[in-house]
Amino acid sequence: MTRATGAAGAAGAVGATGAAGVAPGGLGDFLRSRRERLSPETVGLPGGRRRRTPGLRREEVAELADIGVDWYIRLEQGRAVCPSAGTVEALARALRLDPAEHAHLRALAAPSGWRGFVRETVPDAIRRLVESLGQPAYVTGRRWDVLAWNDAAADTVADFGRLPDADRNVLVHLLTDPGARRLFGASWPDEARRVVGQFRAAHDLWAGDPAFAGLAERLRRDSPEFAGWWDAHDIRTGGEAGRKELHHPRRGLLRFEYATFQANDDPALRLTVYTPV
DSSP: OEEOOTHHHHHHHHHTSSSOOOOTTHHHHHHHHHHHTOOGGGGTOOOOSOOSSSSOOHHHHHHHHTOOHHHHHHHHTTOSOOOOHHHHHHHHHHTTOOHHHHHHHHHHHSOOOOOOOOOOOOOHHHHHHHHHOSSOEEEEOTTOBEEEEOHHHHHHTOOGGGSOGGGOBHHHHHHHOHHHHHHHGGGHHHHHHHHHHHHHHHHHHTTTOHHHHHHHHHHHHHOTTHHHHHHTTOOOOOOSEEEEEEEETTTEEEEEEEEEEEOSSOTTOEEEEEEEO
């Protein structure tokens, strides 16, 4: 196992699937979301008359990036085009992307093998490793499905074995289970929004895939907070290590350090281990 590397790891896992292509919709949606959050004044353009829609016009982004308007429109419309590295860098500057967003744009624009999502399987050796650990540990996949866990995780985080297969997912548990809100207490909104931002980064790489789209629609339906966070299109990276405080119903306040690792044979598999503090 190696330490997880955030969005780069997810991008690498997707890019290893075969023939060249770009996941439909993800690049265009991301460009549009970043264009709409900028004002002309922010990028040094005259404001002029009041605009019917927020943000910059497509023509203005193309001008700032020094690319053709038709080419930029094709990118936003999600057509099967792969921008060059120079175009990606120019768009990042024009849209004032931060480092995490810049890395996400590069991942979206990179040629990747596009085929339907298949839920990962955990090798027996990793499953036995997880089960042998005394502290809470579990394995997740690209879609944040919980694929393996041990008794300590079942007792501390959630007993995933008692849940239907479709509910064995970090986002479903965190956003729709009242027990998860009680477990995280006052830190729940920050934790939930962080995970939504990380899922957004993975989802964009699989935009149009029914498995990812279906999960997003379920969360939009079942979580009052999800829609606002999702529509903000925040991209979160990192989160592979840190601290958490859990309010356990029987054992009271528990403090943990956690770290996340990727499997060498399948970087889509991420092992998370909680160490008591």
